[in-house]
Amino acid sequence: MTNESKSKDMLAIKLFAVIMLAFAAALLFRRSAGILAMTPLMLILCGASAFISLSVPIKCAIFGITAFALNSLELPSARDAMLFAALCILPCALFGYTARLIKKKKGLGTALFCISAVLCVGLNIFFIGNPFSAYKAQQRFDEYTQRIYPENENATLGKFEFSKVYYRYDTKAYVIDAVSDKYPTESASLSLGDDVICDGFKSIMEQKISEQYVAKMAAALRKAFPDGDFEVSYERFISLPGEAILSSADGELNGNVCYEIYLSGIQTGEDMLKTTRAYINAIDESGVGYARLTFKSGIGNWQRRYISIDPNHPLFHPEAELNYTNTATTNHFREYLLRIEKDK
Numbered sequence: 001m002t003n004e005s006k007s008k009d010m011l012a013i014k015l016f017a018v019i020m021l022a023f024a025a026a027l028l029f030r031r032s033a034g035i036l037a038m039t040p041l042m043l044i045l046c047g048a049s050a051f052i053s054l055s056v057p058i059k060c061a062i063f064g065i066t067a068f069a070l071n072s073l074e075l076p077s078a079r080d081a082m083l084f085a086a087l088c089i090l091p092c093a094l095f096g097y098t099a100r101l102i103k104k105k106k107g108l109g110t111a112l113f114c115i116s117a118v119l120c121v122g123l124n125i126f127f128i129g130n131p132f133s134a135y136k137a138q139q140r141f142d143e144y145t146q147r148i149y150p151e152n153e154n155a156t157l158g159k160f161e162f163s164k165v166y167y168r169y170d171t172k173a174y175v176i177d178a179v180s181d182k183y184p185t186e187s188a189s190l191s192l193g194d195d196v197i198c199d200g201f202k203s204i205m206e207q208k209i210s211e212q213y214v215a216k217m218a219a220a221l222r223k224a225f226p227d228g229d230f231e232v233s234y235e236r237f238i239s240l241p242g243e244a245i246l247s248s249a250d251g252e253l254n255g256n257v258c259y260e261i262y263l264s265g266i267q268t269g270e271d272m273l274k275t276t277r278a279y280i281n282a283i284d285e286s287g288v289g290y291a292r293l294t295f296k297s298g299i300g301n302w303q304r305r306y307i308s309i310d311p312n313h314p315l316f317h318p319e320a321e322l323n324y325t326n327t328a329t330t331n332h333f334r335e336y337l338l339r340i341e342k343d344k
Helices: 003-028 031-038 041-049 056-072 078-104 106-127 131-148 202-224 269-286 333-343
Strands: 160-162 166-168 173-180 183-193 196-199 230-237 257-263 292-299 303-309 323-326
Touching: 003 031, 003 041, 003 056, 031 131, 031 166, 041 056, 041 078, 041 106, 056 078, 078 106, 131 160, 131 173, 131 183, 131 196, 183 202, 202 230, 202 257, 202 269, 257 269, 269 292, 269 303
Parallel strands: 257 292
Antiparallel strands: 160 173, 166 173, 173 183, 183 196, 230 257, 292 303, 303 323
């Protein structure tokens, strides 16, 4: 075997070794790797590649392209994938050049190598997260999701899936992503910041699970009042301690739903009371359960009438009390304007 052939074989071995190190580093350094991505494992692999006698720019390119390729497959934006790639290229370059310096000036090279490691660890903590904080956040998320999203084979919403914890450097919060296998396109995030969990997924799922109950209530009223001008909407669920709303089976929450029923064409308070009593009697007769009914109608440009009904009333004898609210001082002002536009 000639020297040229040996040289080519050695170059191929070095390239293969760098590619394997880069692939392992990219696998560990992904958002979906969770806490593993926040540990120094990727940096250790970059440091190991520094002692393979291959061009530093080539090693940086291999590490950067591999990290970008694997992250771009799962991250929503190319910018995020580029961030992971950049954080992979930087230690590869720093360790590569300082490793060369170690051979010439051992003391200076070693010091710079250590400084580079500290710098890279600091940048990873800033952009990717602290593994110790992430571990505590994961425990908080696990406790919360087990309480709010318990598994139930007969659940209306199917099975819930949650990603591993990751860090959002722009919001300084630890986050997990949630999705239901029945609604795979309706995903959202849960974030932990200032020791408070903000759940953006729960309201979406509650809205989904409420649709069957809203449809049932609207059908009962439409049967009783085929020409009635009304609109039924979901307000919220009421649950007892230990009761998991989101893991309920079909039809289990008939008595847990608070409805809003908007009545159009109501001119006076007396008309409002009369119409409301008729609607409540029809609901009582239908047997559709509820936790609370709130009937609403518009009056003028700035006020709305409303009547709240508790389910615990004598059958066909509801206690209906007319109340008024100023739309200019509530969060429902925009909703009120939309109603007015609809009635035109």
